[in-house]
Amino acid sequence: MRPQDILIPVAAGLCCKPGGFHIDPVRAVERAVITHGHSDHARPGHGAVLATQETLDLMRLRYGDHFAGSTQAIAYGEEIRLGDVTVKIHPAGHVLGSAQVAVSCEDIRIVASGDYKDAPDPTCAPFEVVPCDVFITEATFGLPVFRHGDAADEVKKLLASVELFPERAHLVGAYSLGKAQRVIALIRGAGYDAPIYLHGAMEKITGYYQARGIELGELRPVKGMKKADLAGTITLAPPSATSDVWTRRFPDPVTAFASGWMRVRARARQRGVELPLVISDHADWDGLTATIAATGAGEIWVTHGQEDALVHWCQTKGLAARPLDLVGYGEEDEADAATAGDAEA
Amino acid sequence: MNRFAELLDRLACEPGRNNKLRLLTSYFREVGDLDRGYALAALTGALSFKHAKPALIRELIADRTDPVLFALSYDYVGDLSETVALMWPRATSNAPSAPLPPRSDGVRGERSSLSRLGVGGASANSVPAERGDRPPNPSPPLASLAGGGERSARSDEHLGRNNPPPPTLTEVVTTLRMLGKTELPKQLARWLDELDETGRWALLKLVTGAMRIGISARLAKTAAADLGGKDAHDIELMWPGLTAPYPELFAWLEGRAAKPVNLDPAPFRPVMLAHAIENTDFAGLHAADFIAEWKWDGIRVQAVCGLDASGHSVARLYSRSGEDITKSFPDLLPSLRLQDSSDLEHDDSRKPLHTFRHHAPFAIDGELLVVRDGRVQSFNVLQQRLNRKTVSPKLTKDYPIHLRAYDLLGDGETDLRPLPFAERRQRLEAFVARLDDPRIDLSPTIAFDDWDALTAARKDPVSAGAGEDADAVEGVMLKRRDAAYLPGRPRGQWWKWKRDPHIIDAVLMYAQRGHGKRSSYYSDYTFGVWTSADGVEQLVPVGKAYFGFTDEELLQIDRFVRRNTTEKFGPVRHVVHEPDQGLVLEVAFEGLQRSSRHKSGVAMRFPRINRLRWDKPPREADRLETLERMLGVGGHPAAQAGGH
Numbered sequence: 009m010r011p012q013d014i015l016i017p018v019a020a021g022l023c024c025k026p027g028g029f030h031i032d033p034v035r036a037v038e039r040a041v042i043t044h045g046h047s048d049h050a051r052p053g054h055g056a057v058l059a060t061q062e063t064l065d066l067m068r069l070r071y072g073d074h075f076a077g078s079t080q081a082i083a084y085g086e087e088i089r090l091g092d093v094t095v096k097i098h099p100a101g102h103v104l105g106s107a108q109v110a111v112s113c114e115d116i117r118i119v120a121s122g123d124y125k126d127a128p129d130p131t132c133a134p135f136e137v138v139p140c141d142v143f144i145t146e147a148t149f150g151l152p153v154f155r156h157g158d159a160a161d162e163v164k165k166l167l168a169s170v171e172l173f174p175e176r177a178h179l180v181g182a183y184s185l186g187k188a189q190r191v192i193a194l195i196r197g198a199g200y201d202a203p204i205y206l207h208g209a210m211e212k213i214t215g216y217y218q219a220r221g222i223e224l225g226e227l228r229p230v231k232g233m234k235k236a237d238l239a240g241t242i243t244l245a246p247p248s249a250t251s252d253v254w255t256r257r258f259p260d261p262v263t264a265f266a267s268g269w270m271r272v273r274a275r276a277r278q279r280g281v282e283l284p285l286v287i288s289d290h291a292d293w294d295g296l297t298a299t300i301a302a303t304g305a306g307e308i309w310v311t312h313g314q315e316d317a318l319v320h321w322c323q324t325k326g327l328a329a330r331p332l333d334l335v336g337y338g339e340e341d342e343a344d345a346a347t348a349g350d351a352e353a
Numbered sequence: 354m355n356r357f358a359e360l361l362d363r364l365a366c367e368p369g370r371n372n373k374l375r376l377l378t379s380y381f382r383e384v385g386d387l388d389r390g391y392a393l394a395a396l397t398g399a400l401s402f403k404h405a406k407p408a409l410i411r412e413l414i415a416d417r418t419d420p421v422l423f424a425l426s427y428d429y430v431g432d433l434s435e436t437v438a439l440m441w442p443r444a445t446s447n448a449p450s451a452p453l454p455p456r457s458d459g460v461r462g463e464r465s466s467l468s469r470l471g472v473g474g475a476s477a478n479s480v481p482a483e484r485g486d487r488p489p490n491p492s493p494p495l496a497s498l499a500g501g502g503e504r505s506a507r508s509d510e511h512l513g514r515n516n517p518p519p520p521t522l523t524e525v526v527t528t529l530r531m532l533g534k535t536e537l538p539k540q541l542a543r544w545l546d547e548l549d550e551t552g553r554w555a556l557l558k559l560v561t562g563a564m565r566i567g568i569s570a571r572l573a574k575t576a577a578a579d580l581g582g583k584d585a586h587d588i589e590l591m592w593p594g595l596t597a598p599y600p601e602l603f604a605w606l607e608g609r610a611a612k613p614v615n616l617d618p619a620p621f622r623p624v625m626l627a628h629a630i631e632n633t634d635f636a637g638l639h640a641a642d643f644i645a646e647w648k649w650d651g652i653r654v655q656a657v658c659g660l661d662a663s664g665h666s667v668a669r670l671y672s673r674s675g676e677d678i679t680k681s682f683p684d685l686l687p688s689l690r691l692q693d694s695s696d697l698e699h700d701d702s703r704k705p706l707h708t709f710r711h712h713a714p715f716a717i718d719g720e721l722l723v724v725r726d727g728r729v730q731s732f733n734v735l736q737q738r739l740n741r742k743t744v745s746p747k748l749t750k751d752y753p754i755h756l757r758a759y760d761l762l763g764d765g766e767t768d769l770r771p772l773p774f775a776e777r778r779q780r781l782e783a784f785v786a787r788l789d790d791p792r793i794d795l796s797p798t799i800a801f802d803d804w805d806a807l808t809a810a811r812k813d814p815v816s817a818g819a820g821e822d823a824d825a826v827e828g829v830m831l832k833r834r835d836a837a838y839l840p841g842r843p844r845g846q847w848w849k850w851k852r853d854p855h856i857i858d859a860v861l862m863y864a865q866r867g868h869g870k871r872s873s874y875y876s877d878y879t880f881g882v883w884t885s886a887d888g889v890e891q892l893v894p895v896g897k898a899y900f901g902f903t904d905e906e907l908l909q910i911d912r913f914v915r916r917n918t919t920e921k922f923g924p925v926r927h928v929v930h931e932p933d934q935g936l937v938l939e940v941a942f943e944g945l946q947r948s949s950r951h952k953s954g955v956a957m958r959f960p961r962i963n964r965l966r967w968d969k970p971p972r973e974a975d976r977l978e979t980l981e982r983m984l985g986v987g988g989h990p991a992a993q994a995g996g997h
Contacts, residue, residue: 152418153426153439157550172379173372251866271439272430273365273554280866282366294443317425324419 011142014113017332026092031120043122044106048337062105100124101135103186118142126295130193131222143305147313148290149268156292162285163194177238177258181247181265184210186289188244189217191266192224205230207245312337357392357522358555365566377576387523390598397570404534405560434557441545519547571674581606586623586840589675593617618659619667621675623840627847643831645799650732650827651720658689659714666690684749688792718760723752729822759796770838828852854941857975861936864914865925875914880938884977893953901961932972939964945983955980
């Protein structure tokens with residue numbers, strides 16, 4: 009049996025024929041294994057969904073109770089048999105509940121890592137290296153220019169700016185699921201204990217994180233606040249909202265954006281970001297290459313992102329590597345823009 | 354260096370002028386004398402290093418990275434300094450070029466690079482394989498932040514390596530000045546190893562001399578002045594006499610020492626500027642109180658000449674902001690230079706005619722113009738002389754530069770600025786006559802008895818005395834006879850009365866978000882006019898404007914853009930523009946130029962939104978042919994670059 013007999017890219021996503029399921033399908037399928045709750049990976053309308061409890065809960069929060077025909081929760085480290093393959097779930101360190109899916113058949117193990125990061129994150133279980141024969145990796149930040157420093161230092165920059173501009177509001181753009189909560193936890197970790205304000209589109213998911221026992225301190229909805237009272241405060245909002253009419257309720261806001269993209273200054277300027285915060289929930293270049301090496305895999309399949317550079321790097325290291333050319337991933341940003349922007353106008 | 358790098362990094366993203374000033378001023382307040390002085394020098398463009406060039410940086414990075422990865426990265430980032438700063442390899446132990454370990458269970462923990470991964474045996478496998486509602490990590494390791502998570506452990510390790518502390522800005526500047534061409538690459542590489550990404554970026558910006566972070570020299574000086582509650586004009590005045598790192602300047606700003614005296618023999622004097630006159634202003638003004646001149650569409654300059662301590666002539670040409678632009682106009686220099694006093698003694702007998710001019714320091718306020726065959730050329734022609742790195746003999750021959758004088762600020766040792774303008778004008782006329790130099794002449798006055806006469810002259814400069822030079826006239830200047838020469842834009846002293854702008858009706862095609870306060874508004878507009886291509890009527894973009902409208906109009910356009918977007922390209926919105934659907938903008942502009950960079954083949958000067966034409970369907974907007982006709986008759990361009 010060859011690896012491509014176990015997992016193969018099709019229009020709907022990554023298909024496991026011997027197991028009878030797809031991983032993170034972009035179209036409705038009969039049976040789906042979902043790595044994490046971001047909207048480009050977790051879509052509604054599948055027949056049966058297998059995912060971590062957190063991912064299932066987050067999908068329910070986003071899509072309502074009937075987001076799938078049936079659901080089954082699987083815990084990290086748990087192994088189950090699906091058709092001719094076994095599936096085991098490992099933490100991916102990306103967001104709460106994010107998982108890598110190890111698919112084994114006969115003596116071949118393929119790990120579909122979904123989105124992952126190897127940097128510490130106080131809001132989710134740490135990434136785990138899973139030895140395998142074929143490693144499927146994302147390449148969101150698959151260029152050697154993307155090397156993200158310590159996220160705690162970025163938050164220090166934010167707090168220094170709050171101190172420097174006490175009469176201005178600080179508006180931090182962050183994806184509603186994962187990034188926002190991580191940024192809040194980092195702010196708390198830096199010793200800031202004033203209330204932090206939330207855009208309406210973030211309240212539900214952040215509330216879920218808190219219900220899961222993640223300490224985020226005092227959070228308040230920004231809705232209904234007087235403009236003058238927001239001076240000197242920090243508000244988290246979906247990225248799209250930070251360049252929207254919504255910002256007019258803030259006194260002379262400083263626009264920050266917490267994203268790995270902020271590593272490149274031109275990207276930050278293009279978006280009109282005044283305070284770029286390089287905080288990423290994806291592995292950076294060093295993280296990608298170190299992880300690929302650590303899995304011991306001889307063959308690397310590269311999904312969404314900057315595939316060219318990562319495939320090239322693998323080949324210079326003597327690894328078989330190819331892009332999977334899957335379509336439809338890496339668009340949580342866009343999804344945010346479409347839904348969250350107008351959610352709380 | 355790190356603090357300086359942090360400042361540059363923050364400035365690069367800060368759109369607001371006041372916030373830029375605050376960032377700069379707080380830097381000048383917090384940082385010690387030498388470093389802040391060199392920072393001020395870097396930001397005012399006062400530093401340059403002979404041997405540090407972009408090619409050197411390329412060589413350094415080529416030695417250290419895979420060419421394919423570098424090319425892909427450079428392509429993505431688009432800026433050499435930043436690409437190199439981001440890609441510069443970390444010290445060796447976790448360089449990705451290390452050989453891959455064979456797959457085995459022992460893999461974990463063998464490589465130091467893995468210490469950053471959450472794979473220290475315990476954390477990897479300790480999660481119980483239970484199924485249930487509880488999250489695997491019920492109390493997330495917030496504490497690990499304070500105690501240093503894996504990632505910060507890594508950076509500790511990075512710091513713990515036997516690296517020396519990063520260099521200070523002063524060390525960098527003094528070393529760069531000192532090092533020869535051969536030692537430079539090694540030293541640069543050492544620094545790049547020691548600095549973090551922002552530090553590397555700032556170092557490379559410093560080395561290549563191209564900051565491009567939106568800070569003008571004037572703004573940096575204003576921020577320094579703010580440190581001591583002083584006026585930037587005062588710094589401007591003493592600036593030519595100062596050299597980096599300016600300890601005496603900061604001592605004065607912090608009240609620790611007296612004001613530095615400008616010992617420069619040819620100092621810049623802060624310029625006097627005019628207000629734009631409105632029709633309603635005339636009612637309160639008496640024609641007899643004013644002298645009128647043409648407003649020349651050139652470059653406002655100050656030509657200053659003096660003698661240094663050893664009696665040698667020093668001549669300088671300054672832009673209106675005080676920038677020394679002497680090097681760009683070598684052809685004017687002989688006309689400005691004083692005869693050295695030493696030369697006077699020797700040459701007295703041989704050049705008797707010249708001994709009476711060129712004898713004492715002076716400062717002329719005037720306009721740079723290109724004059725060919727006695728005729729003043731339009732600003733479009735003058736542009737050939739602007740922003741040139743090298744000035745070739747051909748350039749000076751084809752575009753001979755000329756100084757049209759309109760004020761005399763100093764004559765000999767006398768500061769004329771406190772005198773009334775009428776008196777200065779008399780001294781200027783005598784001075785120019787005495788100078789008798791074909792490259793320097795007098796800005797003629799316009800005779801008028803009342804405002805009607807001046808209105809007529811403004812309307813028709815050709816017959817009101819400007820004659821063939823009318824192409825370079827962009828309006829009329831009014832100066833109070835009794836006005837002293839005051840720095841800045843004092844109210845009611847000088848007025849500028851520009852020619853009426855060109856007006857066209859164009860159709861809004863694309864809109865882009867503004868910056869800073871306007872970042873939530875679509876406030877940058879690309880507009881087009883009709884043309885027919887292959888028999889099909891279509892709109893072709895002819896310009897971009899982001900001001901001219903009122904706040905209320907901005908809200909209206911913003912609303913229109915949001916409701917009529919047909920496509921989005923990043924920050925740009927494609928706004929509906931069909932013959933019967935769309936928004937017509939009345940655009941005012943000062944002049945037109947042919948341009949190969951624009952699809953339409955024309956470029957506008959100073960375009961702004963004059964009015965919103967909600968009443969007009971797009972099909973009735975203007976056509977490209979109208980613009981082309983304006984080009985044909987030369988169009989009367991007006992200046993932002995020059996003038997008052």
